[in-house]
Amino acid sequence: MLYGALEAGGTKMVCAVGKEDGTILEQVSIPTTTPEETLPKIIEYFKDKDIASLGVAAFGPVDVNPTSETYGYILDTPKLPWRNYNLLGALREGLHLPMGLDTDVNGSCLGEMTFGCARGLDNVLYLTFGTGVGAGIAIGGQLLHGMLHPEAGHILMPRHPEDTYEGKCPYHKTCLEGMAAGPAIEARWGDKAKNLADRDEVWEMESWYIAQALVNYILTLSPRKIILGGGVMHQEQLFPLIRSKVTEFLNGYLNTKELKDMDSYIVPSSLHDDQGIMGCVELAKRALTVSA
């Protein structure tokens, strides 16, 4: 059986066909412009693929509550053509298939829980650091939703004692995203993260912010594993810095077997940036179970 996978991002729509075991057989990338332009191309791609169902992981905020009147709508996004757009409705109208929907980061979390390094774990945190900071969270084996969905990239942060940068987030200035996402790094240091690889002070400060956030998530969510993805995390020198600061900030308060093995506890994504699209395959599989 074949499954359709759609990773609906703010800059591109990744469309793929995958198998039960998560293998991606083919994929294309379609630029995210306007719904009028982009949706017909997505539908055209999937139309003749003989897929049983479609899994969609969408940029947010997106309504992921199946009982809500606006289920499947992109909500109050700064991307104006997509604001209040019925994404799932348009896909259903064009494809007439069972569909599963979640946030892009929950999709990646699910990908890691199904096919990657978080298999068999109940509480898992997946964080992406790129143009923004997003969090996918599973609690008791279920992806966390609630009144909307977690927006843990916007938790409020203390300022690093040596940081004079005002903060990038238009809502909170100094939230995690405002201090530690790619655009904040570029604004603070005057260059893109990838060009700052040999500047130790950049990663010292970046890991300070990330570790503070992780400690708060560890204390509230009790994750068994924390997976860090996104473009910023391609700076692999961050991992040892983050691990040692998390240990330092926890200051011996928790003593679990997971925290004793930091190298296995805070890890890069294990699916080579395919965690999102593979998570969509799993969403598609689950949609079939639900509708059967």
Ligand SMILES: [Zn+2]
């Ligand atoms: Zn914010």
